[in-house]
Each structure stands twice: as structure tokens, then as C-alpha cells.
Amino acid sequence: MKKIYKIYLIGVGGQGTIKASTIIGEAAMKQGLNVVMSEVHGMAQRGGTVVTELKIGDAHSPLIEEGSADLLIAFEPAEALKALNKINRQTFVIINSSPIIPFTISLGISEYPEVEEIIKELKKIIKNLLVLNAREIAREAGNIISENMVLLGAGVASPEFPVDKELIIQTMKENLPLASWEVNLRALENGFKKAKELKINLPILN
Amino acid sequence: MKIKEILSVEEGKKLFLLGNEAAVRGALEAGVSVASTYPGTPSSEIGDVFFNLAQEAGIYFEFSANEKVAFEVSTAAAAAGLRSFVFMKHVGLNVAADALMSTVYTGVRGGMIILSADDPSMHSSQNEQDNRIMARLARIPLLEPSNPQEVKDLIKYGLNISEQFEIPLLIRTTTRISHMRGIVNLGKIIAVKKKGFFKKDPSKYVVVPQFVVQMRKRLQEKITQIQKITEETNLNKIIDTGGKELGIISSGAAFNYVIDVVQEMGLKTRILKLAFSYPFPEQTVLDFINTVDKVLIVEEVEPVMEQGVLAILGRYSINKRVYGKLDETLPLMYEFNPDIVSSGIEKMINGKLRERKQLKTNLPLPLRPPVLCPGCPHRPAYYALKRAIRKLRLKEEDIIYSSDIGCYALALQPPYNMADYCICMGSSLGIGSGFAKTTSQRVIAFIGDSTFFHAGMPGLVNAIHHKEKLLLVVMDNRTTGMTGGQPHPGIPIDGQGNPAQEISIEEVARGMGAGLVKTIDPFSLKEAEEVFIEALQFEEVAVIITKHPCAMIINAVGNKKGEKKPGYKINQEKCNCCLLCVNSFTCPAFFVAKDNSVNINSLLCNGCGVCVQVCPKKAIEVIK
Numbered sequence: 059m060k061k062i063y064k065i066y067l068i069g070v071g072g073q074g075t076i077k078a079s080t081i082i083g084e085a086a087m088k089q090g091l092n093v094v095m096s097e098v099h100g101m102a103q104r105g106g107t108v109v110t111e112l113k114i115g116d117a118h119s120p121l122i123e124e125g126s127a128d129l130l131i132a133f134e135p136a137e138a139l140k141a142l143n144k145i146n147r148q149t150f151v152i153i154n155s156s157p158i159i160p161f162t163i164s165l166g167i168s169e170y171p172e173v174e175e176i177i178k179e180l181k182k183i184i185k186n187l188l189v190l191n192a193r194e195i196a197r198e199a200g201n202i203i204s205e206n207m208v209l210l211g212a213g214v215a216s217p218e219f220p221v222d223k224e225l226i227i228q229t230m231k232e233n234l235p236l237a238s239w240e241v242n243l244r245a246l247e248n249g250f251k252k253a254k255e256l257k258i259n260l261p262i263l264n
Numbered sequence: 265m266k267i268k269e270i271l272s273v274e275e276g277k278k279l280f281l282l283g284n285e286a287a288v289r290g291a292l293e294a295g296v297s298v299a300s301t302y303p304g305t306p307s308s309e310i311g312d313v314f315f316n317l318a319q320e321a322g323i324y325f326e327f328s329a330n331e332k333v334a335f336e337v338s339t340a341a342a343a344a345g346l347r348s349f350v351f352m353k354h355v356g357l358n359v360a361a362d363a364l365m366s367t368v369y370t371g372v373r374g375g376m377i378i379l380s381a382d383d384p385s386m387h388s389s390q391n392e393q394d395n396r397i398m399a400r401l402a403r404i405p406l407l408e409p410s411n412p413q414e415v416k417d418l419i420k421y422g423l424n425i426s427e428q429f430e431i432p433l434l435i436r437t438t439t440r441i442s443h444m445r446g447i448v449n450l451g452k453i454i455a456v457k458k459k460g461f462f463k464k465d466p467s468k469y470v471v472v473p474q475f476v477v478q479m480r481k482r483l484q485e486k487i488t489q490i491q492k493i494t495e496e497t498n499l500n501k502i503i504d505t506g507g508k509e510l511g512i513i514s515s516g517a518a519f520n521y522v523i524d525v526v527q528e529m530g531l532k533t534r535i536l537k538l539a540f541s542y543p544f545p546e547q548t549v550l551d552f553i554n555t556v557d558k559v560l561i562v563e564e565v566e567p568v569m570e571q572g573v574l575a576i577l578g579r580y581s582i583n584k585r586v587y588g589k590l591d592e593t594l595p596l597m598y599e600f601n602p603d604i605v606s607s608g609i610e611k612m613i614n615g616k617l618r619e620r621k622q623l624k625t626n627l628p629l630p631l632r633p634p635v636l637c638p639g640c641p642h643r644p645a646y647y648a649l650k651r652a653i654r655k656l657r658l659k660e661e662d663i664i665y666s667s668d669i670g671c672y673a674l675a676l677q678p679p680y681n682m683a684d685y686c687i688c689m690g691s692s693l694g695i696g697s698g699f700a701k702t703t704s705q706r707v708i709a710f711i712g713d714s715t716f717f718h719a720g721m722p723g724l725v726n727a728i729h730h731k732e733k734l735l736l737v738v739m740d741n742r743t744t745g746m747t748g749g750q751p752h753p754g755i756p757i758d759g760q761g762n763p764a765q766e767i768s769i770e771e772v773a774r775g776m777g778a779g780l781v782k783t784i785d786p787f788s789l790k791e792a793e794e795v796f797i798e799a800l801q802f803e804e805v806a807v808i809i810t811k812h813p814c815a816m817i818i819n820a821v822g823n824k825k826g827e828k829k830p831g832y833k834i835n836q837e838k839c840n841c842c843l844l845c846v847n848s849f850t851c852p853a854f855f856v857a858k859d860n861s862v863n864i865n866s867l868l869c870n871g872c873g874v875c876v877q878v879c880p881k882k883a884i885e886v887i888k
Contacts, residue, residue, distance in 0.1 A: 083445055164846045164855065164856055171628055184623075
């Protein structure tokens with residue numbers, strides 16, 4: 059594993075980014091790794107952008123230095139564009155292609171680019187891009203609310219991900235409601251599988 | 265992790281805790297008997313955890329009416345010999361400041377910790393005041409943790425010092441510590457003392473002039489004694505990476521950036537980390553300065569330690585270059601991060617910054633300001649009021665919307681534009697009264713239920729007493745919403761989940777003598793509009809309470825019961841795309857698809873169904 063592995067998660071309030079991040083962190087602790095994490099609470103959660111940052115390894119601050127994230131998981135396509143300052147061309151980037159259109163668009167005070175446009179743009183600047191429709195995969199698993207577990211599954215499937223999948227699943231079980239356990243597990247597995255399939259077409263990491 | 269594990273997991277184990285969760289574990293391990301708060305980000309989760317486990321732990325915990333009351337409840341507990349813990353956001357300490365200034369004079373018998381969660385960069389706050397200055401103003405010893413483990417440990421340590429010197433201690437966290445998660449090694453939870461006993465001694469507890477003169481002297485003696493501790497404690501430590509050219513003094517979250525940057529850049533330096541930072545350990549700092557050629561101070565937000573260092577250099581006539589905020593090596597405002605700190609160090613060493621490459625895009629980035637949730641009861645209240653205003657043909661520039669601290673201030677966004685002024689908790693009424701007296705504009709004040717009890721009542725008394733022409737809308741969503749949903753005096757449960765006396769806002773307003781007082785359900789748009797039309801024509805103080813539970817509460821209760829929310833869809837044959845739902849009601853669940861049809865995002869819709877009343881074509885239907 060790299061000395062410090064840095065994960066940046068970005069999404070919209072209500073998508074469950076914090077839950078997904080906490081599961082990664084707790085599982086890393088179980089694996090005997092040091093881990094620090096930063097999360098956002100309060101005003102920003104009311105439909106605003108929500109960011110969590112994780113550093114696994116010998117770090118004191120969870121805040122990721124500019125351009126140095128190893129893994130970016132964008133829970134929403136346009137939000138990925140807001141994370142460009144944290145990543146570099148080598149960063150492994152996972153994007154949910156299901157958009158959440160903010161009210162500022164219909165009011166005409168802000169613009170939302172076409173999702174295809176966003177992906178085309180990201181393909182130009184990032185070497186390792188994985189796009190999946192997490193909402194659709196979650197729907198197939200049983201509930202769109204499990205979108206976050208689909209993306210977590212895809213993250214776990216990424217090439218240098220330092221935490222064991224089994225520990226992630228064990229930690230999920232401890233953190234998620236029992237009633238929705240099967241749906242969540244299916245969502246994670248399907249996300250994982252989808253990522254593994256898609257990755258075949260990716261350029262080799264360097 | 266489940267919240268209860270903060271109580272149930274035993275000594276020797278580890279948990280991945282939020283700084284705020286670690287604070288509760290610290291209180292449990294230190295035998296705190298009484299905890300109190302008024303919720304405020306970034307401190308809110310401390311109270312949420314106590315709410316979940318105080319009863320089981322045998323601790324008395326309350327959500328007090330405001331921070332001053334919370335402070336006083338904990339002060340009394342400490343005066344009665346119990347250990348107490350009061351916590352709040354940084355601006356909450358302003359509300360409690362009157363009590364703070366005198367409690368430091370009287371002192372305590374049981375240990376007392378005050379935690380102030382500062383919010384540099386104002387992620388969820390109205391200012392970024394640095395309460396390390398408040399520590400100096402009050403002369404209260406100050407601890408600054410850098411991570412969740414230290415939050416827990418410093419609460420235990422602080423309570424011992426507090427008891428030893430009979431003085432409360434202040435712990436200053438910042439957002440990046442309160443909302444940082446890290447691995448915390450757990451210690452033993454000790455038994456809680458249930459009841460204290462207050463030994464009378466007016467010369468110690470009554471702050472009349474004949475006694476305070478002595479108290480003031482005793483306080484100074486305590487501070488002098490505690491300074492010896494801050495000089496000797498290993499909480500203030502040096503990390504040596506093998507150089508003596510550069511010395512860095514830092515504390516709190518800023519220290520984390522320093523140590524990470526030093527390691528990343530491979531810098532040879534000496535770092536003095538101050539965790540017990542007031543009384544300022546002057547000798548320790550002087551000795552440290554003497555071992556290095558130049559000094560950099562890295563601290564958030566004000567140059568507090570930097571001024572302390574400059575004072576020491578001046579007193580001892582030491583000629584050494586000090587870098588920090590005052591010479592703009594580091595920014596004078598906002599929180600730091602690793603990049604800001606590394607830029608500062610580079611600027612200092614090389615006189616310039618290295619070039620940084622950043623990925624960029626020319627695509628537009630959609631704005632995503634925080635909004636009222638789908639299903640929020642504030643939205644229909646504002647919508648009905650807006651319609652009443654239009655019906656009465658009042659002009660927007662002739663109305664002043666005096667808002668307050670809470671979710672409802674989000675009505676400042678278009679298309680509502682219904683928050684013109686908002687400065688602090690309870691200000692809607694005082695500011696509203698001032699405008700009513702000094703302008704001919706129509707004043708409409710908004711206040712939440714929790715904020716009403718917190719600081720709104722004196723303002724309302726004042727407005728009624730002075731016969732102001734003012735419409736007060738109490739947006740009663742049955743919770744303290746913005747901070748995540750905590751109970752308050754208007755709710756029949758207390759901070760431990762036990763039954764409590766519910767205070768009726770309507771009766772309070774009537775008792776104060778308001779001429780027109782009515783409670784409405786904002787989910788009935790037509791009725792709400794009619795009541796607002798009546799209230800807007802009333803010549804003195806009118807109080808309209810819009811009462812409907814917060815969507816988050818309805819969701820939480822529904823989820824617990826396993827209830828399924830009703831779903832809504834647009835009947836495209838009936839919809840004429842007037843866009844009233846999208847552009848005027850602006851529920852975030854609505855969106856216009858590429859084919860220009862209006863749709864409802866089922867992931868976001870909370871099933872409140874108010875939009876059905878908004879649609880003139882009756883095109884919004886329940887999914888059966």
C-alpha cells in the first residue's frame with residue numbers, strides 16, 4: 059500500500075456519502091491501519107454539496123492536499139467537476155452518472171452541463187475514469203436509496219484500494235439497518251461487479 | 265458503529281469516533297454527572313450522543329433553553345461538587361458570556377469543562393470569532409485538542425485541573441476537530457456521583473462588590489499557579505525533525521497541517537505543539553525560541569499566540585524574525601489546510617511559491633446552495649404568506665423581512681427573497697422592532713420555535729410593550745431543525761427522552777399581551793393565506809404560529825415504523841407547464857426534463873403532497 063492513501067468523496071446532501079465514508083474508515087481501523095476522516099455537517103447538508111475526505115496511513119490531518127487524491131468517488135456527475143483541484147491525471151475516478159439537478163437551474167441562475175458532456179470532459183483530463191449509473195444499479199438491487207453502497211462497492215473494486223472487501227461488508231452490517239441489509243449488500247456487490255467489468259476497458263495504470 | 269457503543273465498548277478497545285463523539289466518551293471516563301447544552305453546529309453531535317445514552321449512563325443531560333441557562337445549570341452542578349460539562353458553538357459562548365465571566369471569579373468545587381466549538385471559515389455560522397480570545401478575556405485556562413483522541417483525553421485531564429484549582433476550564437475545538445473522525449483508544453468508564461451538596465459560602469458564590477474584590481485576587485493567584493502547569497506539562501511538547509533553523513509553534517487543527525507538511529516536504533525543523541495554551545507558557549516558548557533561528561506561528565483564526573510570542577521577544581529584547589499572520593506569511597482569516605500551510609512555509613523559505621498545476625474545466629459548475637428540504641413546512645408557510653402579500657397589493661420594497669437563525673433563513677434564496685436581515689439568535693424581534701419604529705415599512709419577523717424560546721421571548725415582550733406594528737411568524741416545526749432535530753421547551757420530551765412539560769408558544773404570546781395570536785397548519789395553503797391576510801392588516805403585534813413537524817422528523821418516525829411515504833407524479837396530459845411548482849413553490853423534488861415536461865424526482869420527494877394544492881391544473885397525483 060502507498061504510505062498514505064487518500065480518498066475524496068463528493069456528493070449532495072442526503073445521498074449517504076458520510077455513511078459510505080465512515081464504513082471505509084471503520085473497516086480500515088479493523089484492518090489495523092491508521093485512518094483519519096473529515097466530514098461536513100449542518101447547513102451544507104440541506105441539499106448542498108457534501109464532501110468527506112479520508113486518509114489511510116500515517117497522516118494527522120484528513121484534509122487532502124491539492125491534486126493528490128488517489129481515489130475520487132463522485133456521487134453526482136457535476137459534483138465531480140468541483141473536485142478537480144483535489145485530483146491529478148493518475149487519480150482513479152468513479153462517477154455516478156445519475157444527476158441531481160439543483161433548483162438554481164430551473165430558476166435560470168445557474169447552468170447544468172449535459173451529463174455526456176461532463177463525462178467527455180473528464181475523459182480528456184483523467185486517465186482512469188469509471189462511469190456507472192449507481193441509481194439504476196441500486197434500483198435493480200431493490201432500492202435507489204442504496205446508491206451509496208453501489209458506489210462504495212465500485213470504490214472497493216478500484217485497483218489500489220487498501221481495505222479488504224470482507225471487512226467492508228462486516229462494517230456495513232454494523233452500521234446499516236438490519237431491515238435493508240440484503241438490499242444494501244446486493245447494491246455493494248453489484249457495484250463491485252460492475253466496476254470490475256468496466257475496468258477491463260481502462261488504460262493500464264502507471 | 266452504533267451510538268450506544270460509545271458507552272458499551274470497554275477499556276482497551278478502539279472506536280472510530282467523531283471529535284464530538286469522543287467528547288462524550290471523555291465525559292464518561294471522567295465521571296461527569298451533569299451535561300448541558302443548546303445545540304449549535306459544529307458542537308451539535310455531542311448533545312445527540314448524550315440524548316441517546318445519558319439515561320443509561322446515569323448522567324443528567326439537558327437541552328437547555330439557551331447557552332446561558334445551559335452554562336448556569338452546569339455551573340450549579342459544579343458548585344455542588346459534581347463534575348459537569350457544558351458545550352456549545354462558539355457564538356453560543358457569547359450568549360453564556362455573562363455567566364462565564366463571573367463563574368471564573370466564583371470558581372467551582374467539582375470539575376467543570378466548557379467546550380466551545382469554533383467554526384473557522386463559517387461553514388455553519390454567522391462569524392468566525394476565535395474563542396481563545398474569550399479565554400484571555402475571562403481568564404479561563406484553555407485546552408486545544410488536535411484530534412478526537414485528544415478531545416477525549418483533554419476532557420479528563422481538564423476536569424482534574426479544574427477540581428485541583430477550583431476553576432472551570434475551556435476547551436476550544438474547531439470544525440475540523442469536532443467533525444474529524446479518528447481512532448480513539450478507550451479508557452475505563454467510572455461511576456457517576458448522582459447528587460451533590462451545596463455548602464453555603466456567600467463570600468465565594470455571591471458576586472457583590474464586597475466579595476468580588478477578593479475573588480478577583482484569588483483568580484489571579486490561580487492563573488499564576490496554573491501557568492506553572494502549562495510550563496511543565498507534557499501536553500505542550502516539542503517534535504524535533506532535526507533542524508534548528510526554523511521553529512514552528514502551533515496548536516489545534518493547524519498543528520495537523522504543520523506536521524503533515526513537514527513530513528511531506530522532509531523539512532528539518534522543531535515544532536512546539538501547545539495543547540494547554542492559556543495561561544500562555546512564556547518560559548517554554550522563550551526556551552523554544554532560543555533554540556531556533558526564526559519562528560513561524562501557525563494558528564487559526566486570530567494571531568493570538570503570535571502576539572504572545574512578539575511580547576516575549578520584546579520583553580527580553582530578542583531580535584528574531586517572527587513569521588505568521590501579522591506579516592501575512594499566512595492568511596489573516598478563514599481556516600487553514602495543508603496547502604495554505606505549505607504555501608506559507610515555502611514563501612518563508614524561498615520567498616516565493618512553487619508553481620502548482622491544477623486540473624481545470626471550462627464547463628459551468630451548477631450552484632447548489634442549501635435549500636429547504638422537500639416536504640419542509642416552512643416552504644408552504646412562505647408560499648401562503650407571499651400570496652397574501654400579493655393579494656393585499658403590498659410592494660416588496662415596502663416590506664422588511666426580519667429573519668432569524670435557523671433553516672427558515674434559507675428563504676433568502678430566490679424566488680422567495682424573504683430574509684432581509686439576520687444577525688444572531690432572537691434578533692428578528694429586536695431588529696424588527698427597531699425597523700417598525702424608525703421606518704414606515706411593514707415589518708414581518710420570522711423565528712423558529714427553538715429560537716423563540718432561546719432568545720425570542722424578550723424581543724417579543726419588548727415589541728408588544730412598545731406597541732410595534734409587527735407581524736411575527738413563529739415557524740414551529742416542532743424541533744431544533746438546522747442542528748439535526750433536538751427537542752426544546754415546546755416539545756413534551758427532555759434531553760434524556762423523558763416526558764417534559766410542553767410550553768405553548770400560543771399561550772406565551774397571549775400571556776405577553778399580543779393582540780392577535782393564531783396557530784395554523786401551513787399545509788392547508790388556503791387557510792394559511794386567509795389568516796396571513798388578516799394578520800397583515802392588524803395594526804399592532806400579531807403572532808401567527810405555523811405549526812407542522814419538520815420533514816426530517818416525519819421521515820425518521822416513518823422509517824422507524826417501516827411506513828412507506830406516498831409518492832406523487834405529474835399527469836402529463838393535465839400539466840400545461842405553467843411551472844408554478846418549479847419556479848414559485850420551488851420544491852427541490854421537481855425538475856424539468858429535456859423534453860420540457862415537468863417531473864418529480866422520487867428519490868427526493870418526501871410525499872408531503874402540498875404541491876397538489878399549488879397546481880392550478882390538478883395535474884399532480886398520488887401514485888397508487
